[in-house]
Amino acid sequence: MLKEANTKMIPLGLEQMLLRGSMQRNTAWVHAVVVYTGHETKLMKNSTKAPLKRSSIDKQTNTQILMLFMILLVLSVISAGFNELWLSRRAGTDWYISLHGAQNAKFGYNFLTFLILYNNLIPISLQVTAEIVRFFQAKFISMDSEMYHAATDTPAQARTSNLNEELGMVKYIFSDKTGTLTANVMEFHKCSIAEIMYNRPGPNESFEDTPLYQNLKRQHPSAAVIREFLTMLAICHTVIPERQDGKINYHAASPDERALVLGAAMYGYVFSARTPGAVAVDAGGTTLTYQVLNVIEFTSARKRMSLLVRTPTGEIKLYCKGADSVIYPRLAGGPEHAKYAEATLAHLEAFACDGLRTLVNGLTRITKRL
Template identity: 40%
Template sequence: VHKNGKKSGLHKENLLLRGCTLRNTEVVSGIVVYAGHETKALLNNNGPRYKRSKLERQMNTDVFWCVLILLIMCLLSAVGHALWVWQYGEKRPVFDVLGTDGNYVKPLLSAVYLFFTMIIVLQVLIPVSLYVSIEVVKICQVYLIHQDKDLYDEETDSRLQCRALNITEDLGQIQYIFSDKTGTLTENKMVFRRCTVSGIEYSHDANG
């Protein structure tokens, strides 16, 4: 801090946190620190965490193995082609590709060309369209969930709102629901449908 040509350092003793009350002081010269994006609330806010469903995690693993199998197949094809070209030497078949100078390409360079060629030929092993198909199915699932009559509230005239498309397929895999007994979440409107004991199903209609 520069005052009257003099420099004064600021230390932790000069820091006033939010909510502090200053007494017995007439004039205070201060500067604002930790404001804007440097506040504790924004620094601790990392944004919403992206949730991945079990299906999406399994699909990513399968695609990874597809890519690995593709690279292995291309590598084996390139090595086999290099050995094949090296075996023939200069007496290669007439259908072999020539270089720009009219001579045969070296076996190593020919193997590199074939590696990238096989990637183009075998790229159908990677299911790129699968992600698009999954997203279309999720949109249809959200529409069916929104139109479900069992999830419609007549008193408020409102339907179920789906705010995330990436975990809809996990709804059918729910095994346990943890809810409080005070009715804060359920509003004391939990309806018994059915239960199973030792493999025997007891429905609500049967008990009635």
């Protein structure tokens, strides 16, 4: 905690933490305290010694070479033994071939002699040949047009050629819902508002022709609920807008929040600005400024995010978004008495069957004076 001169204590929490590699935007200056440096950083604390990566062919080759070396030693010992036995029997009878010099040689000398004679049993050039083959395999991988990603101009890159043989040898696949095995690109597809299901505009369809936009402009009985829904998508988040060349780029902590903001902008509710105490939304040419009274961030324990704001008309509203398992138990009067709860739950099940990630939005008005 920091303490100003003769004033109050200022707490430092996770909201003020800038992790390694983070980028600060839309901020002219900051007071910073550097903590957890050097070997105390999370990266250094979690770092371990890099393991030695070897392919299955390397392991088999090393085992076979070790076996061949053991066979070489056994053959050399047997040959040296039989050499001693043969010399002891022939030295006295076969005097004409001058075996006296050979008989004086020791067993170790004979063992080394046979070890040199049989050394071709060890494939010394095998490792060199394998490394040359792997080198050219890595070059072929980097030149493979089917592994080239044109969107980012990134070819395949074999950082180490030791594991080329392991490509395609897949036994198990573990998947989850966080985009680890996918491109992790989130898009706004469908929504359920006031018991009516809406789809996003098609590739050749204007958003003005969509049922959601028509119900909003024609003052459908659910138009007020649609406005609240789009307003919530546009303000209940921690996205930072950045203007570049007349366009707004959104920087979000997760692709989910960015997709929701773009979904609201698709129907005319454009999140345009954020200040420490307010957010601005461009709704059909009208700029609406909402005063942010409090933000309760999303956590894995709460499974929801809450935003308390003062609307341009002076009302105080609490917007909340999160998983249906935490939103439904908190509905006023329970899920069986809350408005639109039963039909929305049926739509959520339909969305989940389509493989979509679902989110529930809730709203309440604060009548007590703050």
